[in-house]
Amino acid sequence: MPRPKSQDKRSAIIDAATRVIVSQGLSAPTALIAKEAGIANGSLFTYFATKTELYNQLYLELKTEMARTAIKNMPADGNPRDRLFTAWQNWTTWSTKYPDKRKAMGQLAVCDEITAETRAAGHRAMQPIVGLLEEIRANGSMSKVPMPFVGGLMNSIAEATMDYMAQDPKKAKEHAKVGFEALWRLIS
Amino acid sequence: MPRPKSQDKRSAIIDAATRVIVSQGLSAPTALIAKEAGIANGSLFTYFATKTELYNQLYLELKTEMARTAIKNMPADGNPRDRLFTAWQNWTTWSTKYPDKRKAMGQLAVCDEITAETRAAGHRAMQPIVGLLEEIRANGSMSKVPMPFVGGLMNSIAEATMDYMAQDPKKAKEHAKVGFEALWRLIS
Amino acid sequence: MPRPKSQDKRSAIIDAATRVIVSQGLSAPTALIAKEAGIANGSLFTYFATKTELYNQLYLELKTEMARTAIKNMPADGNPRDRLFTAWQNWTTWSTKYPDKRKAMGQLAVCDEITAETRAAGHRAMQPIVGLLEEIRANGSMSKVPMPFVGGLMNSIAEATMDYMAQDPKKAKEHAKVGFEALWRLIS
Amino acid sequence: MPRPKSQDKRSAIIDAATRVIVSQGLSAPTALIAKEAGIANGSLFTYFATKTELYNQLYLELKTEMARTAIKNMPADGNPRDRLFTAWQNWTTWSTKYPDKRKAMGQLAVCDEITAETRAAGHRAMQPIVGLLEEIRANGSMSKVPMPFVGGLMNSIAEATMDYMAQDPKKAKEHAKVGFEALWRLIS
DNA sequence: GATGAATGAGGCTTCATTCAT
DNA sequence: GATGAATGAAGCCTCATTCAT
Structure with missing residues (x-):
């Protein structure tokens, strides 16, 4: 095996891309991402063949991290509402x-x-949460609604909640609770 | 008086931009928008000083049209649920x-x-709908939640609903109803 | 004769061009010159077929005005030095x-x-001054030097003098005198 | 280390710009300069961030070269007239x-x-010559005239002389001498 | 003649990607 | 692998000029 591509550098690029996208948007030059990652502009292409490839991997990595975090430390048993709430909080x-x-x-x-x-x-990464949701809604008012639709609704409520939490961070916890109750009313 | 700036041409650009953004994304060349609008390259800039200006006006126009359509023919009286439902359907x-x-x-x-x-x-364009919402939630479970948060939730449910309607157009009407009931459970 | 092109408008364009060239350089848009002249952008081309044409006419007009001003009120007789000095001052x-x-x-x-x-x-417009110069240098140290060269030297001294006058306007008159003496030393 | 920024390429651009400006004027496209320099379009901007930057550096480089050439091999001692004449010839x-x-x-x-x-x-690059001039004029007819004005006059005479030399290259040397004598009469 | 919208060629610059070192 | 210079396609916008009104 030749000198392996450094995992550190890969991570540095992924992190840099995240920051740069936030500050400059998706049209930010790859050169800027490379600079932010502390590597030469051409080196980025050793790790990601194209900008599109980088974006795809970044997206998936973020989504996966988010999903994993959500279900971390979730009690395997316990009542469904508590379990969903734990995920929601995570x-x-x-x-x-x-x-x-x-x-x-x-x-x-x-x-x-x-x-x-x-x-x-x-979507697959989100499956565990969606599974939980499916279980919960089985006896609720949305029992007949196609699951993808229910999933979409949950997602959109989560997004709206997180948006508002970001706008008013001091009461973030409180807003998270409100969002959860809203979700619960929807599906239970 | 020479050729006056034609409203038709402005509309043609706005429409062309809408189509082109859908098919090519926001990074679509202005030249393509112009071509699609049936005008010369540079003429676009007679109507919109910059691409950004075009995008801002387009956004506002679409949002305004959407909001206006929503409240069109809404009975001035009638119970709040019916009124909101009419808006939702529109x-x-x-x-x-x-x-x-x-x-x-x-x-x-x-x-x-x-x-x-x-x-x-x-946002101002959406005000009439938000006003209706405000009235409705006053006695419901979200009476204490900040209005912008409630508005955000409504919006997100609408988006999720419309997304799903678009995915499964045959049952669009049905899905719209589901979305509405979800919203209603949230705020009432 | 149809409605004649207005002499006023022509002058307005000429004046506007002068001002605009000073403030924006030669690459200033014709549209700006038109605006400054208080006419429509297309109207400029009724008076001057092309931008180049405008610039040529403007140049000649300025040069001619300058030359005419220089020899205005110059005593037909009187000693050559006084006559040249009068021109120089003008x-x-x-x-x-x-x-x-x-x-x-x-x-x-x-x-x-x-x-x-x-x-x-x-150059022809400058002829009267050059003629005066020719007469003067006939018996001086530049009697054998080709006249165009002498003319060029005079011009360049005038330019240097006017540059310095513009830089230090309070002593403009004094500087003009210095420049003249320099010129005189050169040719006499 | 990858390909280092090549001094040759920089020079090629500077030279190309010189030629192109002469043949096409300052409004010549950067693309033409690049082509003339034998490099790609965009490469020009590796060496000069903007066209303006290129022009500024080119101007300074030319002026500096000219000034350096003028004072090259100038005897440190010798009478002032000879020293100035050497510079003038250079x-x-x-x-x-x-x-x-x-x-x-x-x-x-x-x-x-x-x-x-x-x-x-x-201007700083021209300082050595101006210094020489200052020394010379100290006892002459321009001893009271502000130095920048004297410098301007010298420059303008040089320009006029070089213009005429260019027009009649066969007698260039002779014209240079005439120009020098003119300058000398001015300042001594 | 006057107006100003329409035209479209062209310029400067950016940037993803390649490649010599 | 790492570097950063080289490439050249492409994009936004400007502007002299034309032309419908």
Whole structure:
């Protein structure tokens, strides 16, 4: 095996891209991302063949991290509401703790360059939460609604909640609770 | 008086931009928009000083049209639920009827180039609906929640609903109803 | 004869061009000149077929005005030194009084667009002064030097003098005198 | 280390710009300069951030070269007249040898894009010659005249002389002598 | 003649990507 | 692998000039 590509450098690029996307938007030059990552502009292409490739991997990485964080330390048993609430808290807390990651992910989500495959993989990462949701809504007012629709509603409520938490961070926890109650009323 | 600046041509540009943004994204060349509008390259700049200016005006125009459509023919009296439902139907129907307009608006909404002023004006256009919402939630479970947060939740549910309607157009009407019931459970 | 082109408008354009060239340089848009002249942008081309044409006419007009001013009220007789001094004063005073005209003329003089014909006509306008100079130098140290060279030297001294007068306007008169004495030493 | 920024390439651009300015004027496209320099379009901007930057550096480089050439091999002692004459010869010979450089410098000198700093640096480069001049005029007829004015006069005589030398190159040397005598009469 | 909208060629510059070192 | 100079396609916008009104 030749000198392996450094994992550190890969991470540095991913992190730099996150920051740069937040501050300059998706049209930020790759050269700027490289500079921010502390590497030469051509080196970026050793780790990611194209800018699109970088964006796709970044998107997926962020989405996966978010999803993983959400279900971390979730009690395997316990009543469904508590379990969903735990996930909800993990999720929204993550967004408060890493606002750049959320912002970058938001930009990437609407950008043409993210492929259908990447999006699909992102959805898969969210599967555990969606599963939980499915279980919960089974006996509620949305029992007949197609699951993807319910998932979309949950997501959109989460987004709205996190947006508002970001706007008024002092009461973030409180807003998270309000959002959760709203979600609960929707699906239960 | 020479050729006056033609309203038709302005509209042609606005329409062309809508279509082109949908098919090529926000980074589409102005030249393509001009071509699509059937005018010369440079003529676009007679009507909009810069691409950013075009995007801002387009965004506001779409948002305003959407908001106006939503409250059209809304009975001045009648119970609040019926009135909100009428608006909801107008709104979601519009999005089904003009999917490009909604898509373009979605892209523009997340783009850095849309100024704070434009966004503020967009919010003002939505005011009538927000007012209706405010009235309704006064006695409901969200009576203590800040209005902007409630507005954001409504919007996000609308978006999720319209997304799903677009994915499964045959049952659009049904999905709109589901979305509305979800909203109603949230605020009432 | 149809409605004649208005002489006023022509002058307005000429004056506007002078001002605009001073403030924006030769690459100033014709549209700006038109605006400054208080006419529509297309109207400029009724009076001057092309921008180059305008610049050529403007150059010649400025040069001619300068030359005419220089020899105005010059005593037909009197000793040559006094006559040249009168011209010199007229000339340098004009440049002080109309700094924009001098500046614009300076820009135009070095610009490719001024044709050889225009330059030749400009030289012809200076002929009376050059004639005076010729007479004077006949018995001086430059009697054998080709006249165009002597003319060039005079011109360059005049330019240097007017430049310095413009830089230190309070002592303009004094500087003009110094310049004249320098010239005199050169040719007498 | 990758390909280092090549001094050759920088020079090629500087030289190409000189030639192109002479043949096409200051409004010549950067693309043409690049082509003439044998490099790609965009490479020019690796060496000079903007066209203005290129023009400023070119101007300064030409002015500096001219000034350095003028004082080259000037005897440290010797009488002032001889020393000034040596400089004068060096100076005018340079202009004859590199007519394009002089022409380009002339265009640049009158162009708005050359900054005050660049002009100041150009003046500094001329300082040695101006110093010589100052010494000489101390006891002459211009002893009371502000030095910048005297410097301006010298310059203008040099310009007029070099113009005439260029027009009649066969007698260039002779004309240079005439110009020098004229200058000497002025300041001694 | 006057107006100012329409035209479209062209210029400067940016930037993803390649490649010599 | 790492570097950063080299490449050249492309984009936004300007502007002299034309032409419909």
